[in-house]
């Protein structure tokens with residue numbers, strides 16, 4: 001991300017710095033870049049606590065640490081926050097967090113999701129799924145905020161009674177950066193100053209990406225009463241100002257990555273972080289009644305159809321721990337076994353699964369024989385299993401008419417030599433691996449520069465050096481079928 005072309009419109013960005021934040025599941029990352037050229041100036045990061053429910057204060061603390069590690073924001077003109085999607089941050093009338101946030105990978109609201117589908121379909125689940133897809137572009141699963149609100153109303157009525165507004169992680173951090181929160185230095189009714197953007201709002205289940213409108217009727221249906229929601233700030237607009245610091249709208253992390261990668265039509269991002277994600281930027285909204293593809297919005301005014309699994313890089317982390325090896329050794333092991341791991345197949349549902357929707361499923365190892373019970377075969381089966389889940393996501397996107405011209409591999413696990421090399425064979429297409437980087441934070445930084453310039457479009461920051469990985473002639477032709485059979489044999493719904 002080093003080259004530049006000059007701005008066609010808007011204020012000059014020359015000599016200014018912008019910051020982008022990625023408040024993701026496992027950590028907070030901050031990049032500080034030259035607003036005009038996109039050149040990286042400074043970087044900082046800090047870990048987040050483990051678990052699927054987290055006190056948002058921990059994100060705020062991690063943001064402070066990451067910002068200081070990046071040299072602070074004193075010389076920065078604008079900042080925008082990208083964040084893990086869907087997490088429910090429930091706030092009381094004074095702006096206090098009512099309970100720890102339930103994250104995107106918390107599956108306790110799976111039953112609430114089924115109830116919401118049934119209710120909209122008046123007892124017919126298929127009709128209900130169609131109705132949700134048509135009305136808000138998504139079919140409820142445990143990840144989406146609306147199901148978490150229903151869970152809260154049913155299981156913690158005392159907490160639910162206190163809720164005055166609901167926000168997402170990036171909304172809440174933007175609000176805190178602007179000086180709002182309990183005992184707000186910004187004063188007045190600070191809940192009314194909560195902001196979001198259409199990308200993150202579209203992951204709630206009570207916002208329609210196609211029309212750009214909240215669906216308060218669905219929110220009320222889920223929670224039992226109307227509560228406050230953040231104002232939706234247009235892509236590239238200024239959300240808030242804090243002294244001389246301009247705050248951009250911010251974005252859901254996957255839309256942030258799309259902006260950071262400068263994705264165009266035909267580009268598909270495969271991201272392997274905590275989540276495994278396949279997403280594309282499209283001009284028209286997607287409404288998939290199977291629920292495999294979520295019809296989200298992107299951070300530029302377009303759309304971001306997306307399939308997401310709960311089981312990405314942590315499958316490799318877990319298998320690496322089991323085998324007593326680090327990431328590098330794990331990749332070497334995986335590459336030392338033959339394609340298809342001689343029949344050993346891992347269904348990687350270690351955290352349950354979302355795509356397909358099997359929240360209570362567990363992982364399973366199939367085809368175990370004397371000849372394939374080696375660390376190398378297990379490492380290979382893990383890499384193949386995660387990628388096979390993403391191949392299903394890629395096919396689901398294709399089934400929605402999404403063109404696939406170029407696949408970009410990003411996320412923490414894109415650093416794995418095994419993932420890079422095996423991905424083209426499993427996905428069935430060549431894969432482009434951009435230089436290792438923080439593309440969500442980069443997208444947020446680009447959005448911050450866009451807000452600062454006031455231009456119609458985000459500044460053009462080039463994408464520096466990428467490597468191409470092709471499909472090899474060693475593909476195990478039976479692997480996809482074996483995986484499909486094994487996938488159906490997992491325990492749990």
Ligand SMILES: Nc1ncnc2c1ncn2[C@@H]1O[C@H](COP(=O)(O)OP(=O)(O)O)[C@@H](O)[C@H]1O
Pocket residue numbers: 024025026027272273274275313314316317327328411412413414415416417
């Ligand atoms: N070389 C590697 N091989 C495999 N996994 C890796 C490698 N480097 C980092 N990871 C994993 O990537 C994950 C962090 O990636 P990241 O995209 O930042 O996640 P998230 O955005 O979900 O917080 C961790 O699970 C980490 O162990």
Ligand SMILES: O=C(CO)[C@@H](O)[C@H](O)COP(=O)(O)O
Pocket residue numbers: 024025026083084085086104143203253254273274275276277306308
């Ligand atoms: O739920 C989704 C997308 O719908 C996840 O992609 C989250 O947005 C978390 O992302 P990572 O922390 O894994 O990047």
